[in-house]
Amino acid sequence: MLENxxxxxxxxxxxxGELGCGGLISKAVRQGATVFYAAFSTADESVPTTFPSNQLEIEVKQATAIIGIQPENLFIYKHTVRKLNYVRQEILEEMIKLRSQIKPDIVILPSRNDIHQDHSTVTAEGIRAFKNCSILGYELIWNNLSFATDYFCVLKEDDIQKKINALAAYKTQEGKGYMSPDFIRSMATVRGTQINTMHAEAFEVIRWIDN
Ligand SMILES: [Zn+2]
Structure with missing residues (x-):
């Protein structure tokens, strides 16, 4: 499915991205896929003052490398956190550039039921920009009012471990419940148990195109 x-x-x-589909990214890389990652805000305004303001940029570089993404496939935009909807059109245009540059087969973005204002902006513009690609919605349960488990990605222990290691790179986010290895592992166990396997991540199918 993800091969090549x-x-x-x-x-x-x-x-x-690591929280929503870190396991899938690890599996896809293992299977020979090329994974690109675009982050639209480095939330400089939210970084604790004990860190440099660009700390999240440093951390995303480390985290995506741990999970197997090549540095040249990481795109970082510096929009203001909680105000992505103010620059909706700019974000759409950045996505359209990514579309012509990358020509992705599969695009993975936050669930359509994600209520965070920045997440719903990226999802709306992402579906608009990539409507001719397969699109999966990832799960962030603290922002989801509901979630349809349409697609399961079965993971190996190594995929879970890489996801945990990648998230550990985010020193600025330490202490948040959803960053803990226990939570990551438990969530993967819940989704795995739904399909009688050890570990999985679940996704909403927003659009699926079988070429
Ligand atoms: Zn977010």
Missing amino acids: KKILVLAPHTDD
Whole structure:
């Protein structure tokens, strides 16, 4: 399914992509896919003052490398956190550039049921820009009012470990419940149990095109 595909992950903020589909990214890389990652805000305004303001940019570079993304396939935009909707059209145009540059087969973005204002902006513009690609919606349960588990990506222990290691690179986010290895592992166990396997990540199918 993921073999040799070009996969583009859209992250409103650095860390959303690893949280939502870090396991799938690891598996896809293992299977020979090329994974691209675009983050639309490095949330400089939210970084604790004990860190440099560009700390999240440093952390996303480390985290995506751990999970197997090549540095040249990482795109970082510096929009203001919680104000992505103010620059909706700019974001759409950046996505259209990515579309012509990458020509992805599969685009993965936040669920359509994600209520965070920045996440819903990226999802709306992402569906608009990539309507001719397969599109999956990833799960961030603290922002999802509901979630349709349409597509399951079965993961190996190594994929879970890479996801945990990647998230550990986010020193600025330490202490948040959803960053903990226990939570990551438990969530993968819940989704795995739904399909009688050890570990999985679940996704909404927004659009699927079988070429
Ligand atoms: Zn976010």
